[in-house]
Amino acid sequence: MAEIVSPLPGVFYTTPGPDKPPFVSPGDTVEAGQAVGLVEVMKQFTEIKSDVSGTVASVDSESGATVVPGTVLVTVDEG
Structure with a gap:
């Protein structure tokens, strides 16, 4: 399993825009x-x-969540 983490602090969004x-x-x-x-x-x-x-195994952070560097955003099952 590979974890994709936030490289910076901010607000995470799972979509490119509303709707x-x-x-x-x-x-x-x-x-x-x-x-x-x-x-x-x-x-x-x-x-x-x-x-x-x-x-994609899971999306670990909700859209709109405040994240810090190192927060796991998405987990990927490699292969």
């Missing part, structure tokens, strides 16, 4: 480099990308 589908959901296949969410800091949005390919 948009989530970047990933449990059971989805992800590729290395694929966006799995956004972290917003002072109106600046940073895409959070997967470092590994595999299947």
Whole structure:
């Protein structure tokens, strides 16, 4: 299992915008480099990308949650 963590403090978003589908959901296949969410800091949005390919095991942080560096956002089952 690989944990995708927040590299910076801010607010985590699971969707690219209101009324948009989530970047990933449990059971989805992800590729290395694929966006799995956004972290917003002072109106600046940073895409959070997967470092590994595999299947999303869980989305560990809720959309709108405040995160700090190291907070687990998404867990991926590699393979």
